Amino acid sequence: MTTSTGQPLAAQRILVTGGAGTIGSHVVDLLLEADAAEVVVLDNFARGRMENLAEAEAVGGDRLTVVTGDINDPALVRDVISGIDVVFHLAALRITQCAEQPRLALESLVDGTFTVIEAAVAADVKKVITSSSASVYGLAESFPTTERHHPYNNDTFYGAAKAFNEGMLRSFHAMNGLDYVALRYFNVYGPRMDTHGLYTEVLIRWMERISRGEAPLIFGDGAATMDFVHVRDIARANLLAARADVTDTVYNIATSTETSLKGLADALLAVMDSDLKAVHGPERAVNGVTRRLADISAAARDLGWTPEIGLSDGLDDLVTWWRHAAQPAVAG
Ligand SMILES: NC(=O)c1ccc[n+]([C@@H]2O[C@H](COP(=O)([O-])OP(=O)(O)OC[C@H]3O[C@@H](n4cnc5c(N)ncnc54)[C@H](O)[C@@H]3O)[C@@H](O)[C@H]2O)c1
Incomplete structure (x- = not known):
């Protein structure tokens, strides 16, 4: 007997943990567009915001249920998951918070x-x-880094927890036949990025500075590279991973384009029509990763996923959202 591990999403009951966050809320939007029967969001609102679900509430009506609670509450999670067909698990702390509060990171x-x-x-x-x-x-x-690359160069608690999560899922696939796909996102950006929090991304700080007529501040020489991928492309990858006939596997989700921090600042200045030039401050020890470039051929081959939003269009989208929807924070 052959069984398909591809799941339809229309008419299904779906749980999205962390669904009020940046990426989760975009997954919720796409699920409602895809005619899911019910989308249940479980979020403790540590970082999530109801504003992120405003479109989903408008489109989904009573197909959207928002439950405020913690993924580390077994009775609640059992209750919420009962009758669910597919789970999108996104709830997590940011890498920086994991470093500052490793016990909370362990629990979460x-x-x-x-x-x-x-x-x-x-x-x-x-x-x-x-x-x-x-x-x-x-x-x-x-580079480009494939999914077969070993995990032993990671020295962050966050990365260790993510690797363990992948291992846990593999073991539950082996023990119980649980079908799963893990998606390794690279550097995510786009509308609904957190603008207020302690762990706010550098792009938000730069938009705030540029809009005040101040040059974006790069810590160090800005030569470190990242592989940026727009949040809607990530959300699309989630839905394709559910539908594809694949299980017990991981995929890089990125654009396979290397952009330096300096290049990112220049691209943002261009999108914001600014003549300013980025300025450099002293290097800050955040993490030791100086280069990211993903091989994304496996996701293209197995999920039919390729990124659709390039950096310039994506930054334009981010700036438009930020100008209209976000409340710029005061800090610089
Ligand atoms: N943003 C990135 O660059 C990036 C890169 C790689 C992987 N990821 C992963 O993608 C997922 C989503 O990230 P995001 O950028 O949308 O982050 P986010 O902080 O915007 O969203 C995470 C959501 O989870 C919720 N949450 C946190 N702990 C919880 C708990 N214990 N119980 C219930 N809810 C909880 C938060 O309130 C938030 O709404 C996370 O698993 C993250 O590790 C993100």
């Missing part, structure tokens, strides 16, 4: 993910799509 990323997986098995969920990260590679040794 590791125990919380275990709780979601355990409940998914008990509820006979058909497939789990989970959010992993390029952080599992640390500073890679080969």
